[in-house]
Amino acid sequence: MMLSASAQQYYGMNGLINVPSADMDTVPVAHIGAHYLNKRMVPDMMKLDGKKYNSWTNYLTVQPFRWIEVGYGYTLQKFHQDRIPTGKVGFYSKDRYFSGRIQPVREKKWWPSVVLGAQDAWGSYDKGHSESNFYQNFYIAASKHVDLWKQSFGFHLAYRYWKLKGNKRWNGVVGGITYQPSFYKPLRFIGEYDGQYANIGADCTLWRYVTLQASLQKCKYFSGGIGIRVPFVRMGHSGTAEQRPHGFWDKWKERKEAKHGKAQRDEEIIK
């Protein structure tokens, strides 16, 4: 059974909190939003004067088909103003990243959905590579949903590989469980293990267009965000008048078919 999925919202892609899942949305959709990240969810390389800090992310993701999702996002980085050590501290820079995931296997009655994905997979730098792929990781994830007593439970398992040493704490097998109550399916409770901490949270789609997520890392430290969900209807698939496509080749074929039809009719009349 497939459900309308919620996002691993800090970078806008489908998933849990800090763990990817194999869920995809059931319709073409875009997400735009902002998320507050407590420092336990920020990569260790993002430090100012040797200390980690809480930050914000913004993202724009698009799922044009049921099986593919791509996204662009960034995390704000703190610096001293103009890079002067005594300068004022603020969010004067950001780390950008592109993400993508494909779902080669869709969830069936006995079979889980499977997703292959990457975050911050591609860096652009003058020499063709980036030295700041702070979020670079690759994963394979599987998800299965089960309905029990009209309640929906989701079981998610993933293997994740983070490239940079500072993120090795999130490497390996990770996973989580989700619960969607029967009285309000857009609400989802999440419990997950991200390789380092156990996190809990909840997300919700309000009025079809607004997504919210709140979570506690290590069951203590808050992260949360809000996003806009924009569902799409494919062009020409909403009952609008469709016109027959044409080009000179089509017209030539039509004429040829018409001639052929006429010749056939003439033959039939002669017979």
Place this chain on the structure above:
Amino acid sequence: MGEGKEMRKGILVLIVMLATALSANAGITELRNCGATELRNHGTTESGDYGITAEKGDSVTQGKKSVVEVFCGADLSYSDTNIIRLYNALINLTPGVRWNMGKGWMTTAQLSYAVLNLGYSSSYKYPRLGMAAVSKELSLKKDNHLKFTAGLFTRDRYGVDVRWMMPVCSWFMLQARVGVTNMWWLSVKEHAFETKGWTPTGTIGANFWIDKWATEFRLSGGRYINEDYGMEGEAYCHFNHCSVGAFAQYHELYRHTTLKSYTNRFSGGFRVVMMIPPYKYKKYRKVRVRPASNFRLTYNAQSDGYSMKKYHTDPEENEREYQMDVKWGTGLYR
């Protein structure tokens, strides 16, 4: 016989447009002599040279009756080029007017006025002429469509542009574009490194349409504003009121100005075009005041920032709508 007549008309149109372009040049000289060299135009598309660019634009209206449309949108230019700045941002108000004179003739003009400028050139503080162009569209036999445009285009270029489109079958269309343009002397500093002097440009390409998924692929290649050569592949998913796409570019090493690149050949990014209501007008009015009808956003990773630059010939040009009334692809659902 009729086709020959149309061709003669086309040649006449081209001559008129060349005359228009030359007169535009004269106007520019006057302005320069007035000491207005800091007054520069800002292109409406892909103008954030290193980052995100967004704009509001509108569909092209091709009616038989004469219609004057007055509209206003906004350009959002956003770039992330400096490590000690979070971003540079520029918001231009872009009021414009389009006079659809009937029989394929159209005149467009657009002003640009910055209401917010964080980190961009100070020359944006003046209101500027963003575009002024005259165009004529022709539909010839065998589904050949031509559009001639002359005047001031985006990216501070003025000159002549000719486009050609030919749907071959329901899923395949050929297209090409040729232009000769020069840089307007009142251009903004962001375009200061682009080619000056009359520059021929041209691209040729093919479009592929999958009707079931309302998905379009485009392949094109040719010569661009900065005398560089390259090729581009684009893929778009078209939804009812929105188009989302990605593109990849492969170009020669850029060596034409002091800003040379020795390593970068690839670039890419994404585009989002969102239509803004009202989508259609039922009543005919001679003069129509409306908001711009779409919001366009382009993110270009831009490996060197100067390769494969294109100008637009319509103030509301976007990747969703073809610039000619072609009953093919998205043109079927206009």
